[in-house]
Amino acid sequence: MPRFPLIPTIIASLAVALMIGLGIWQIERRGEKLAAIQRYAANFGKPEMAFPRLPVGDAYLFRRASAFCLQVVGWQSQGGRATDGSNGYRHLAQCRTGAEGPVLLVDMGVAADPKFQPVWKGGKVTGTITHAPDHRPMLAGLFDSEPRHLMLISETAAPGLQPTAKPDLSSVPNNHLSYAVQWFLFALVASVIYVLALKWRQKPKQAEPNQETSDQ
Template identity: 70%
Template sequence: MPRLPLIPTIVVTLAVAAMIALGIWQLQRREEKNAALITYAQNMEKPAMAFPRLPVGDQYLFRKASAMCLEVIGWQQQGGRNRKGETGWRQIAQCRTGAEGPVLLIDVGVAKDPKFKPEWGGGPITGTITHAPDSRTLIGSLFDRRPKSLMLIADLAAPGLEVTAKPDLSSVPNNHLAYAVQWFLFALVAVVIYLLALKWREKKATPAPPKA
């Protein structure tokens, strides 16, 4: 049996082990996501609650909630859709609630004009809990484990706006099985390529038979 090159074999072995570990991790994430989807579906059937004072985490996603916006202290805009499926600019109010901590974010509707200036000044609001806009990139979120902030999508739009589309369970990504399969395939391909490289190396090192 030919002797395996030490350094390349160690490198390939570590790479394959890492790919398999990532595949197993994606399978674990799939189980976690399936459990989370069950929780979200149950939240949709629960009665309305007061919007959480610490608006972070995922346990309240898709649940109906109520809140009091004492004063609008700022606005954010983000692309989105209304309940008719039309695209536009979501108007997100930054509200003072009278309590210490982060401001309350309320999506009060969608405008077709990006220059639209909402005139809503606050008041009682009911809606559905969803994630607030997050500036973290997909790669950054893998290393930043801080929970995402929450906001409320209002059931009724502010004057001049269309009601924002409700959060939909189908929008929650759950492709961890596909990612797991990809990592396992990458590991298999790496092993096959390395074996072929070893075979080619052995063939190259074997001296040619003498000519008759």
């Protein structure tokens, strides 16, 4: 009787269980994301607020807010889209808002020329709250409990720039159901492959025919 491979079976079972668990987690995440999108949609109609100085999570995404930039201490540039639909490079001002505290990031508009140097000294800014650029790896972002930093997209562009397009709900992906289906399929495929491998391993090998030799 063929010996049943205990350790490989345990490892394979744990891997399948992990895949199923990840699929269930993605379904739970889908429900959370749907509720979050409803909150974001409600933020569009809420009154203007002061921009939060500390990371507070995503509760205020897409809400109109204002802040005061005491001094621009630096600039960042990355791809973006203007309100007229043209693509270019949006310029993010790093602002000092007080003697202490984190730097405020303000999107001051889009330029077609990547080498454009904005001229803006600061002042009061009114716009829409959105996520600041996040350079963490995707997996690190999924399991990191620290809230993502926020920034302000200014309604009024700096001289020489076009206003950046306001963020909308389409920028909030909700692909968790497709991720869940993928994990469940991975679990099914892995199970089928392992069962077939066991059957192939336990299949008795056919004996090779004896070759008779005769001396002539």
